[in-house]
Amino acid sequence: MTEEKILEALRNVQEPDLGKDIVTLNMVKDIVIEKYYVSFTVVLTTPACPMKDHIKNACINAVKLLVNKDAVVKVNFTSNTTTKRTDDKAVLPKVKNIIAVVSGKGGVGKSTVAANLALAIAKSGAKVGLMDADIYGPSVPIMFGVRGERPLMIEVNGKGMIAPLEKYGIKLISIGLLVDEKSAVVWRGPMASSAIRQFITDVYWDELDYLVVDMPPGTGDIHLTLMQTVPVTGAIIVTTPQDVALADAKKGIAMFGQAQLNVPVIGLVENMSYFIPAELPDHKYYIFGKEGGKRLADEYDLPFLGQIPLVQSIREGGDAGVPLMISNDEITKKSFEDFAAHVVRSIAMRNANMSTEKVVEVVS
Numbered sequence: 001m002t003e004e005k006i007l008e009a010l011r012n013v014q015e016p017d018l019g020k021d022i023v024t025l026n027m028v029k030d031i032v033i034e035k036y037y038v039s040f041t042v043v044l045t046t047p048a049c050p051m052k053d054h055i056k057n058a059c060i061n062a063v064k065l066l067v068n069k070d071a072v073v074k075v076n077f078t079s080n081t082t083t084k085r086t087d088d089k090a091v092l093p094k095v096k097n098i099i100a101v102v103s104g105k106g107g108v109g110k111s112t113v114a115a116n117l118a119l120a121i122a123k124s125g126a127k128v129g130l131m132d133a134d135i136y137g138p139s140v141p142i143m144f145g146v147r148g149e150r151p152l153m154i155e156v157n158g159k160g161m162i163a164p165l166e167k168y169g170i171k172l173i174s175i176g177l178l179v180d181e182k183s184a185v186v187w188r189g190p191m192a193s194s195a196i197r198q199f200i201t202d203v204y205w206d207e208l209d210y211l212v213v214d215m216p217p218g219t220g221d222i223h224l225t226l227m228q229t230v231p232v233t234g235a236i237i238v239t240t241p242q243d244v245a246l247a248d249a250k251k252g253i254a255m256f257g258q259a260q261l262n263v264p265v266i267g268l269v270e271n272m273s274y275f276i277p278a279e280l281p282d283h284k285y286y287i288f289g290k291e292g293g294k295r296l297a298d299e300y301d302l303p304f305l306g307q308i309p310l311v312q313s314i315r316e317g318g319d320a321g322v323p324l325m326i327s328n329d330e331i332t333k334k335s336f337e338d339f340a341a342h343v344v345r346s347i348a349m350r351n352a353n354m355s356t357e358k359v360v361e362v363v364s
Contacts, residue, residue, distance in 0.1 A: 101238060102252050104249045136216055200226070241289040
């Protein structure tokens with residue numbers, strides 16, 4: 001066995017999403033051969049890669065079939081999360097990918113989706129942060145059980161900055177941690193925009209593979225401010241199946257579809273897709289209609305990222321400060337894990353195939 005033969009065999013292993021072999025993509029490193037033993041490292045585009053087992057098995061089979069059937073093959077994995085940021089990185093300098101979770105209207109479970117998405121991605125080994133930018137209705141303090149806590153101030157390069165809290169393996173910050181939850185936030189548009197801009201620039205996230213941003217519902221000043229302040233990798237649209245929610249989701253899709261925004265939609269996820277009673281886990285009741293989100297994704301030619309069921313444990317976990325991804329409900333967790341896998345794959349494909357990101361310049 002030689003390194004050249006190993007590489008030639010591995011040219012038959014395709015990276016499923018990028019459509020090229022792992023040798024051409026320069027993903028194979030550190031080949032070591034000792035008699036019948038061979039080991040090498042595959043560099044993934046994200047530590048949360050859902051195709052890891054598929055690639056591992058394909059590599060082992062390629063070496064055994066094309067080099068030596070008696071070879072003992074060890075495939076190691078490391079990752080270098082891809083990014084398309086080319087700005088001066090003065091804001092969020094060490095954050096590789098910024099995901100905006102948006103909805104056309106309130107009440108569709110956007111914050112629940114954002115929280116469990118962040119946790120599901122982190123479960124696979126990625127460094128993840130969650131920013132609650134919904135200044136009028138912040139939910140993260142309740143959902144993560146950190147009500148009443150206050151983030152600390154730290155000094156970074158001579159500047160005072162806010163240090164995010166850490167809970168369940170992710171970093172998180174919320175406007176709700178900085179204001180009294182009994183006080184209503186009554187701000188006009190320019191004040192809200194100024195607050196969110198300062199909120200983004202004054203939080204020190206350090207190194208992150210993904211920053212999930214829970215946006216306010218609707219389409220307005222805060223959305224534009226975020227996109228004018230940082231280069232957003234892409235947006236995820238959250239909807240429920242019924243026509244009223246779908247009509248508002250179209251507005252969110254239309255906002256990101258404007259040429260001057262240059263923010264791609266990663267895809268659409270349908271929340272509260274069907275109800276599963278705990279005592280009848282094999283029964284599905286389509287309370288809000290059936291597959292409205294999938295039809296909308298097809299209509300706009302968007303990736304459909306998955307369906308999240310309406311399950312009592314999701315609500316209970318959010319209210320108790322223990323999100324579903326931290327619970328023992330393996331069946332429902334699977335829906336979020338599949339959703340997160342679609343998201344990271346879409347981002348990796350976007351980073352490989354699309355143009356670089358830049359801060360949006362909106363002409364008023």
